Amino acid sequence: MISLNVNGASRELDAEPEMPLLWALRDLLKLTGTKYGCGKALCGACTVHMDGRPIRACVTPVSAVAGRNITTIEGLSADGDHPVQRAWIELDVVQCGWCQSGQVLAAAALLEANSNPSDADIDAAMDGNICRCGTYPRIRAAIKRAAEIKRRGAE
Amino acid sequence: MNADTNAGRRHFLIGTAVIGAGLVIGINVARRRGTATRSGGGGKTLSPNVWLRIAPDDTVTLASGKAEMGQGITTGLAIALGEELDIDPARIVVEFAGVDKAYYHPFLPAQFTGGSNSTVTTHEVLRQVGATARAMLLAAAAKKWDTTVAELRTDNGVVHYGSRKLSYGELADAAAGEVLATKQKLKTQAEFKYIGKTQPRNDTRVKVTGRAKFGLDVDVPDMLTAMIARAPVFGATVKSFDDSEARKIQGVVAVKQVPSGVAVLAENTWAAQRGRDALKVDWNLGPMARFDVAQVRADYRAKIRKPGLIARNDGDALQALQSAGSRSIDVEYELPFLAHATMEPMNCAVHARADGADIWVGTQGHSLDVENAAEILGLKADQVRLHVQYLGGGFGRRANTVSDFTVEATHVAKDVGRPVKTVWTREDDMQGGYYRPFSVSRVRAAIDKDGKPLAWYHNCVSQPVLATSAFAKFAVLPDGRDPSSSEGSANLPYAFPNIRVDSINGVNGVPILWWRSVANSFHGFVVNSAMDELAALAGMDPVKFRRSLLGKRPRHLAVLDRAAEMANWGRPLAPGHYHGVALHESFDSIVAQVAEVSVDGAEVKVHKVHCAVDCGTAVNPGQVEAQMQSGIIFGLSAALWGEITFKDGRVQQSNFDSYRVLRMSEAPAIEVSIINSGAALGGIGEPGTPPIAPAVCAAIFAATGKRIRKLPIAGSLA
Numbered sequence: 001m002i003s004l005n006v007n008g009a010s011r012e013l014d015a016e017p018e019m020p021l022l023w024a025l026r027d028l029l030k031l032t033g034t035k036y037g038c039g040k041a042l043c044g045a046c047t048v049h050m051d052g053r054p055i056r057a058c059v060t061p062v063s064a065v066a067g068r069n070i071t072t073i074e075g076l077s078a079d080g081d082h083p084v085q086r087a088w089i090e091l092d093v094v095q096c097g098w099c100q101s102g103q104v105l106a107a108a109a110l111l112e113a114n115s116n117p118s119d120a121d122i123d124a125a126m127d128g129n130i131c132r133c134g135t136y137p138r139i140r141a142a143i144k145r146a147a148e149i150k151r152r153g154a155e
Numbered sequence: 156m157n158a159d160t161n162a163g164r165r166h167f168l169i170g171t172a173v174i175g176a177g178l179v180i181g182i183n184v185a186r187r188r189g190t191a192t193r194s195g196g197g198g199k200t201l202s203p204n205v206w207l208r209i210a211p212d213d214t215v216t217l218a219s220g221k222a223e224m225g226q227g228i229t230t231g232l233a234i235a236l237g238e239e240l241d242i243d244p245a246r247i248v249v250e251f252a253g254v255d256k257a258y259y260h261p262f263l264p265a266q267f268t269g270g271s272n273s274t275v276t277t278h279e280v281l282r283q284v285g286a287t288a289r290a291m292l293l294a295a296a297a298k299k300w301d302t303t304v305a306e307l308r309t310d311n312g313v314v315h316y317g318s319r320k321l322s323y324g325e326l327a328d329a330a331a332g333e334v335l336a337t338k339q340k341l342k343t344q345a346e347f348k349y350i351g352k353t354q355p356r357n358d359t360r361v362k363v364t365g366r367a368k369f370g371l372d373v374d375v376p377d378m379l380t381a382m383i384a385r386a387p388v389f390g391a392t393v394k395s396f397d398d399s400e401a402r403k404i405q406g407v408v409a410v411k412q413v414p415s416g417v418a419v420l421a422e423n424t425w426a427a428q429r430g431r432d433a434l435k436v437d438w439n440l441g442p443m444a445r446f447d448v449a450q451v452r453a454d455y456r457a458k459i460r461k462p463g464l465i466a467r468n469d470g471d472a473l474q475a476l477q478s479a480g481s482r483s484i485d486v487e488y489e490l491p492f493l494a495h496a497t498m499e500p501m502n503c504a505v506h507a508r509a510d511g512a513d514i515w516v517g518t519q520g521h522s523l524d525v526e527n528a529a530e531i532l533g534l535k536a537d538q539v540r541l542h543v544q545y546l547g548g549g550f551g552r553r554a555n556t557v558s559d560f561t562v563e564a565t566h567v568a569k570d571v572g573r574p575v576k577t578v579w580t581r582e583d584d585m586q587g588g589y590y591r592p593f594s595v596s597r598v599r600a601a602i603d604k605d606g607k608p609l610a611w612y613h614n615c616v617s618q619p620v621l622a623t624s625a626f627a628k629f630a631v632l633p634d635g636r637d638p639s640s641s642e643g644s645a646n647l648p649y650a651f652p653n654i655r656v657d658s659i660n661g662v663n664g665v666p667i668l669w670w671r672s673v674a675n676s677f678h679g680f681v682v683n684s685a686m687d688e689l690a691a692l693a694g695m696d697p698v699k700f701r702r703s704l705l706g707k708r709p710r711h712l713a714v715l716d717r718a719a720e721m722a723n724w725g726r727p728l729a730p731g732h733y734h735g736v737a738l739h740e741s742f743d744s745i746v747a748q749v750a751e752v753s754v755d756g757a758e759v760k761v762h763k764v765h766c767a768v769d770c771g772t773a774v775n776p777g778q779v780e781a782q783m784q785s786g787i788i789f790g791l792s793a794a795l796w797g798e799i800t801f802k803d804g805r806v807q808q809s810n811f812d813s814y815r816v817l818r819m820s821e822a823p824a825i826e827v828s829i830i831n832s833g834a835a836l837g838g839i840g841e842p843g844t845p846p847i848a849p850a851v852c853a854a855i856f857a858a859t860g861k862r863i864r865k866l867p868i869a870g871s872l873a
Contacts, residue, residue: 016405016425019425020425023423023424023425026372026424027380027423027424027425028423030374031365032365032368032371032372032374033364033365033366034365035369035371035498035499035547036371036424036499036500037498037499037500037581038581038810038811039580039581039810040581040810040812042810042811042812043498043581043811045498072365073363073364073365074365074366076364077364080360080363084363085363085364088363089355089359089360089363092355092356092359092777092778092781093359093363094225094356094358094359094362094363095225095226095227095781095785096223096225096497096499096545096546096547096548096549097225097358097361097362097367097369097545097547098369098497098498098499098547098548099498100362100363101363101365104363122819123819123820124820126818126819127818127819127820128818129818129819130498130811130816130818131498132496132498132548132550132789132792132816133225133498133548133785133788133789134784134785134786134787134788134789134817134822135785136788136817136818136819136822137784137822137824137825138781138784139819140819140822
């Protein structure tokens with residue numbers, strides 16, 4: 001059994017140690033908000049937070065996160081009211097939506113580290129997250145908007 | 156009307172391809188009369204047709220016959236319904252319907268989502284649905300208050316009579332008894348509350364919280380997950396296989412051969428994948444064992460020298476070309492096979508039973524999937540229930556008329572007794588076929604000494620997409636020509652006195668499919684690139700040259716002018732930056748784009764794209780903008796790097812490392828301007844894609860003097 005903390009709750013998993021965290025979350029814990037896109041850390045669709053930092057769940061063995069705090073899209077906020085989610089809704093960012101859990105979590109981690117990211121900061125933080133629908137222009141604008149919302153909330 | 160008469164009329168109308176939206180509603184109103192369903196609230200739900208239910212608790216539900224793959228159609232349908240029903244579209248709950256003939260395409264006996272035609276074919280239908288339901292609610296209210304409909308008004312889900320009011324839910328029970336079979340008068344543009352004003356997407360919240368259910372997210376009790384070892388070469392078949400190691404993997408439940416390969420069924424995805432990795436399959440490779448793109452290239456380059464099947468013939472282009480002087484071009488263009496590479500790889504879950512089946516899938520091919528699965532299972536189509544999920548991208552890949560991913564999943568699940576979800580890895584998806592066809596085009600064109608046009612002759616070889624689909628019998632012409640092969644070439648808007656456009660059916664064993672904008676994806680490039688070459692030959696500015704040939708095309712002219720104006724065309728740019736322009740009509744929408752580009756060796760950077768679009772009327776302008784951005788970025792990935800190639804029959808690309816797509820730092824800034832010309836509604840999901848490759852290549856020519864006649868650009872500049 002492998003113990004990990006997912007979205008604030010302690011979970012015991014009967015999984016082989018090398019099972020990727022992605023499939024443990026999706027198939028065993030039924031948290032399907034974390035998406036599969038490439039299986040090789042090339043697209044970012046499976047991004048989750050480990051102790052607040054973005055990681056790719058598709059190449060992370062579940063044993064490697066034992067005892068760590070994992071946050072998935074389901075646990076980012078109680079009601080979809082995280083500043084990044086609010087900005088995404090306000091600017092109507094999504095299209096097909098498959099990559100957006102990963103985009104939102106990557107953006108949330110960026111804003112934790114950098115409250116006022118420049119275009120170059122956004123490029124650097126988001127380049128690992130592919131969107132085939134081409135929502136990049138709206139993601140860029142929404143990250144800036146989320147930074148505003150977050151700053152205002154902190155004031 | 157009784158039910159039999161209705162069915163007869165419906166059949167007749169479909170059979171003659173003149174089905175009218177209002178009539179459909181009329182028939183459906185009659186068909187559903189008296190069958191209003193009981194709801195928990197004690198009253199009846201008003202359900203005048205398959206599209207709409209109004210429950211006593213005021214829940215207004217739109218049952219969409221169309222799939223949502225990012226194009227925003229569930230929001231667009233809610234806008235059309237809400238406009239005439241008079242309720243805020245944001246209050247309408249959208250669910251995905253199964254298969255019903257009422258959702259069939261007006262001209263094709265099938266329910267599908269594609270061809271950029273969801274809004275075009277259902278906007279008026281949903282407006283009629285809304286108007287009809289509103290009229291039923293008003294009629295019921297007038298009876299309750301013993302007054303006339305003329306004394307009543309509606310506002311956002313409520314009927315008002317002086318100071319009295321009743322919500323739509325409160326009236327649903329009584330309205331269900333009303334009979335209104337006639338077509339309702341629709342609002343004028345001036346009366347619109349919602350149409351033409353940006354409405355928020357109705358799927359954003361579920362998609363930023365992880366709650367949206369896509370095909371791969373489907374989880375039903377007792378479900379198994381399968382992965383399939385597929386043929387390494389198209390057309391190969393299983394000679395033998397050894398599953399002894401695969402069966403030892405913990406969680407593997409069964410191994411079975413299916414037509415496309417060998418399936419490993421397991422308790423979870425990881426076990427299925429490990430089980431598949433442990434399989435040993437020996438293949439009969441078949442005739443494509445030595446297949447290489449070089450063979451297709453040589454074949455097509457030879458074929459293009461000969462005339463094809465004629466799609467358009469104005470004047471005598473050949474004669475005019477022969478008598479033309481030296482001011483002519485004779486150029487060939489080559490475009491590669493392309494994968495759709497939807498973010499969500501293919502998948503499909505099937506529960507097959509003796510008496511019926513359920514299918515959970517993100518599909519663009521609703522009724523085709525059901526019919527194809529039913530045939531495999533020996534069931535009738537109405538015994539198969541389709542549960543459409545959100546699509547993690549479509550771009551045409553999920554609109555396969557032979558339903559490859561659903562058919563395969565059905566074979567896997569047949570006789571298993573448990574639901575089985577068949578999952579494709581990224582590599583499976585990229586190497587599994589159904590690509591945008593490879594094409595070679597040749598354009599010969601001539602101008603006179605003053606730069607006036609003389610002749611245009613455009614020929615193209617490519618595998619025909621429609622002719623190789625299940626829709627072939629409805630569309631392919633007696634001479635074997637596939638009209639879809641010349642979409643974007645035969646409609647050349649420029650005023651050449653002699654125009655000929657041909658198409659040649661290419662043949663090879665690569666499975667192909669429509670890829671966002673279909674043949675427009677290559678003709679947009681070819682036509683605009685050749686026009687840019689002609690402008691240079693004439694010594695004219697590319698915008699001015701096009702303008703001089705668009706005198707009778709005011710919509711094209713306005714779109715071109717708008718894009719040029721947005722970009723400050725002709726004004727100096729930052730040092731090392733160059734503009735290129737392209738204009739293309741597809742799916743009855745016209746798009747012009749100006750790309751601002753810099754080139755550093757083989758590195759091309761697209762800084763900005765100015766895009767003007769005329770789709771008639773923008774129902775939801777914010778989503779028209781989003782689809783233009785989407786089409787541009789999708790087309791730019793393909794233009795810069797997109798290419799599926801083969802060696803010894805094997806696809807050489809496998810994942811996003813070898814099939815490069817645009818990332819955040821590479822995405823240009825995009826400005827979109829919408830022209831509401833008031834013309835008939837055009838599509839919006841695809842028309843943003845064709846102009847971007849030629850606009851970028853024209854800018855590369857401006858920057859370097861080099862013509863890109865073979866895509867992707869990376870290969871031509873290397």
